[in-house]
Amino acid sequence: MEEKMQHPVVGSRRVDHLKEQDDSLTLNYGIEDTPDFVTTVVLGFQNVLTAFGGLVAVPLVIAGIAGFGVTDTAYMISAALLVSGIVSIIQSKGFGPKKFRVGAGIPTIMGTDFGFVGPANAVINTMGGGIAGYLGGTMMGALIEIGLSFFVKPLMKFFPPVVTGSVIALMGMTLMPVAFEWVGGGVGAANFGDPFNLIIASFVFLIVLGINHYGSKRIAPAAVLLGIVIGYLVCIPLGMVDFSQVAQAQWFAFPQLFKFGINFDLKFAIPFVAGYLVTIIETVGVMQTIGEVTQTKLSDEDIANGVRADGVGSFIGPALGSGPVATFSQNAGLIPLTRNASRSVAIAAGVILMLMSFFPKFATLVSIMPMPVLGGAGILMFGTVAGAGIKSLSRVKMNNRNLLIVSSAIGVGLGVAFRPEVVAGLPGILGGLFSSGISAGTIVALVLNILLKEEK
Template identity: 75%
Template sequence: MEKIKSTGLVYGVEDKPDLGTTVVLGFQNVITAFGGLVAVPLIISGIAGFGVADTAYMVSAALLASGVVSIIQSKSFGPKWFRVGAGMPTIMGTDFAFVAPAASVIGAGGILGYFGGTMLGALLEIVLSYFVKPLMKFFPPVVTGSVISLMGMTLMSVAMGWAGGGFGSENFGAPLNIGIAVFVFLVIALLNHYGSRRIAPAAVLIGAIIGYVVCIPLGLVDFSQVASAEWFAFPQLFKFGVPSFKLEYALPFVSGYLVTVIETVGVMQTLGVVTETKLSDERIAAGVRADGFGSFIAPFMGSGPAATFSQNAGLIPLTRNASRTVAIMGGFIMIVMSLFPKFATLISIMPLPVLGGAGILMFGTVAAAGVQSLSRVDFNNRNMIIVASALGIGLGVSFVPDTVAQLPGILSGLFSSGISAGTIVALLLNIILKEKDETAAA
């Protein structure tokens, strides 16, 4: 990996902070991703009709699998021909791209059909990882800059939903929720800007803890869920039985894995920018391979497919911490949390406005990193069209996803995500629109 222009990281990719700092920053990584980590297993449990005990196990299994795969992705293992993991600071978790097909598969083959189908589909992503390198020539700066910007912009709706108290909640948008989000936002911004070298990287964690504590006397934290959770739970392989390996259960997940490949390439490129590291095509391919490998082994533990989380890409430039040692520690923390349901529940009941205040800064920072990347692009007519189209369609799909919901077959899956839709448009236009000598045309 080659270093590029520095923008002031406190800890680089290869830096190893002291143990105390590593634990604190690793915990910060987990907290900022926790909502995404537990949301999908809760949804899948609901689709499967699970009771409280099985639902709790699914959440613990998701944390266990996410921790294991995060370590693999961040550390990088294996021989050159089957290198798994990009060796970049990454948090992995279950992905929403697989929720829609999961509903139909679980309806036909139950939870074992879901696990078997995702395992077979994961083999497709592993195969596709070997074709990432030749595809990278289609990702010039005008495409990657658009994708990075789009990644931050599309996630902003998630952050605003958190800030309001969670879409669908009875008090969504209540002044109290907005006030908490603003308070946490300001605490993190001030700590990040004025804090010392030790305080600034942990600004998100400190802000979240302060916001959490403030919410307790306001009656926004329900500790009864913590009291009812188990103290300790052993992981179990194939708790629900042996997965059902049928092609009919795998086909619905194909579009989800194609979307995951596209998004993971975008996340890896974003990580390269925010960690000030020039990633080789082989590293990016190994990152995609880790997604596929993680999705294959996750059902062994009782979890769904694993994917590279984009939230972490926003945390890095904001906290100026790019140490992969910290991300690996985050993986170990998730594994420990999976063994102690009470501890995991204590984090999961954090009021959403607290996460919203942090999310606005994190995701906004990703969008700003994309704008910074695009500032180095020559904005001629061709590049302007590519950027405008990628952002316009990507944001449009994110704002009004029902517009593409009735597209036939695999197209519906590929364009269901604003990030994948914008990336596909940028890639296609980059191929279709040829460079031309605009001075001669003038």
């Protein structure tokens, strides 16, 4: 694998003020760097593996809500992978003229989001729209997000370091329960919390930790991939992998436009409005997090372009039979852990996702990976996101005002994340905005930043 010069200033968008001689700031591959082909593919596949659970979980749930059989469920999963690959490339590369650019141009993985599952159930079953109503409603809702993306720039002045640092730290903290759900064996698993699952997760955790810290500069960036592969292989003779699902999967599948039909009725778009507002808030936070860990100075326009890519992806997805997409935060934890911020690697991951969508057998082979294997790697990935937020806050002067903002944002965010039923009764859009710990904490930080006067 090609070795790059390790210096904290690589590429035209690298943050110039990060001049501390701190090894934690050193990236093997900066955002503008392009590793050799083999390295790019290996690191790209690593991105795919760490995000795969989230990529397939939502289409599985939506298919269950719609009452799909095996064939239609498999198609929806393949469509989700295809759309994730396409939009990941758009977000990571960036396309279009300056004023109408789509994509932030930073290494990002996109995928379907759980925030739309509740509204989907309401449209499909309660409102009687079926899957066609769900797809039509999300497409119309995506137009709202695209329109609002042009108003993100004026709002960025309300995101000073005390707000962004709080959001980044909160993002890692609220993701940790997800990692431990994987550690336990996955929600709903018959053997959830079995000590053997904890042993497997601990084994993978130690492998990733050891390779990342003691591995050479050629091996360390692939620590997560190696840990997951080794853990997967160990689980096979232990009887934790069921290959019968692979045998049942098709060899090849081709995407179809509007396979499940489409219904553009405005009433089916209304339940998704709050979901798209939450997505905008969370995308801003993820963009700032990725900018922090890639040592890239993002302009307000870059972040607006990232939100716009979310909207465009959410318009493309339903047309191909998938759902709306959002910017995944898993990649934010993977970047500092592997010291790889290359945009080319994220684009390669997008290509791999697209290829996997055409070959369901291969996608199924990845999807049957035991959850504790992914959980062992997830602890480190999500922990590094929280660490990046804490590091960002360390550069903020902790006077009384700023301490109140940080404490309130993290307190409310974690409270909502751990006890979402407390805010479940909030009416309408308010309930949607506070349905996520990240969005709830962000809103609190934004409001307090406006209300509390700056100390002289």
